[in-house]
Amino acid sequence: MHDGERVSAPAGTVFRLRDLGVDYHPPTGTVTALDAITLDVPDRGITVLAGPSGSGKSTLLRVLGLFERPARGTVTFGGTDTGRLGHAARRALRRDRLSQVFQNPLDNLVDYLTVAENLRAAADSVRTRCEPAELLEQLGLDGTGGWRISALSGGQQQRLAFGCALARGSSVILADEPTSQLDDGSAELVLETLRVLAERDHAVVVAAHDDRLIRLGDRIARLRGGTLQEVEDRA
Numbered sequence: 729m730h731d732g733e734r735v736s737a738p739a740g741t742v743f744r745l746r747d748l749g750v751d752y753h754p755p756t757g758t759v760t761a762l763d764a765i766t767l768d769v770p771d772r773g774i775t776v777l778a779g780p781s782g783s784g785k786s787t788l789l790r791v792l793g794l795f796e797r798p799a800r801g802t803v804t805f806g807g808t809d810t811g812r813l814g815h816a817a818r819r820a821l822r823r824d825r826l827s828q829v830f831q832n833p834l835d836n837l838v839d840y841l842t843v844a845e846n847l848r849a850a851a852d853s854v855r856t857r858c859e860p861a862e863l864l865e866q867l868g869l870d871g872t873g874g875w876r877i878s879a880l881s882g883g884q885q886q887r888l889a890f891g892c893a894l895a896r897g898s899s900v901i902l903a904d905e906p907t908s909q910l911d912d913g914s915a916e917l918v919l920e921t922l923r924v925l926a927e928r929d930h931a932v933v934v935a936a937h938d939d940r941l942i943r944l945g946d947r948i949a950r951l952r953g954g955t956l957q958e959v960e961d962r963a
């Protein structure tokens with residue numbers, strides 16, 4: 729295991745990506761999923777990775793989540809060059825600093841635990857404590873602590889998934905199309921939650937092709953064909 733090299737990151741930047749490239753190697757030949765991506769992700773507010781299907785959004789989230797080792801370029805996370813980290817160090821960073829919210833609400837929650845137990849389990853996983861009632865009130869889910877997950881709507885389940893990220897105290901929350909499997913009413917619950925999260929002391933990075941989600945972005949990185957077309961700052 730290597731401790732990674734500390735480099736000076738500009739204040740207010742959690743990820744620095746430089747000339748990043750990711751290839752996949754299916755039997756049909758090499759697919760370049762990302763190429764020459766240079767991007768800074770601010771340590772607060774919402775950064776949206778926007779683009780059509782196949783543009784590389786999920787791959788970029790996998791890189792930020794330290795699941796994917798890029799073939800080219802560098803990824804600096806909080807001043808640490810992640811390319812120099814061994815498997816255990818990457819896993820520890822992932823556990824202590826990052827939370828993931830997936831498209832399918834049920835992939836984010838433990839279905840045999842109650843709502844409050846899900847929050848406690850999320851906190852326990854990083855050896856911290858949380859106050860479920862307080863979090864549920866902030867999420868507009870007050871009174872549901874004793875409920876089974878199946879009693880929540882899809883939108884409420886996604887709200888709880890973001891609540892679990894809050895319970896873990898992660899400095900970065902990565903969300904892949906968190907509204908894509910929800911009806912309009914449920915999606916609106918998630919958008920409201922993201923507006924609340926945007927005010928907090930962490931970075932939220934969302935992959936989206938839903939215009940309502942894209943409009944929430946403080947920084948919008950537009951991808952096409954694995955390359956970065958444009959970065960728009962709206963904060």
Ligand SMILES: Nc1ncnc2c1ncn2[C@@H]1O[C@H](COP(=O)(O)OP(=O)(O)OP(=O)(O)O)[C@@H](O)[C@H]1O
Nearest residue numbers: 752753754759761780781782783784785786787788
């Ligand atoms: N495991 C894999 N093996 C081979 N090719 C892959 C793999 N995962 C992704 N790709 C390819 O990499 C490119 C980027 O895919 P990616 O899933 O990152 O895009 P995306 O913008 O998230 O798409 P979507 O919105 O459909 O999820 C696409 O050409 C895709 O087919």
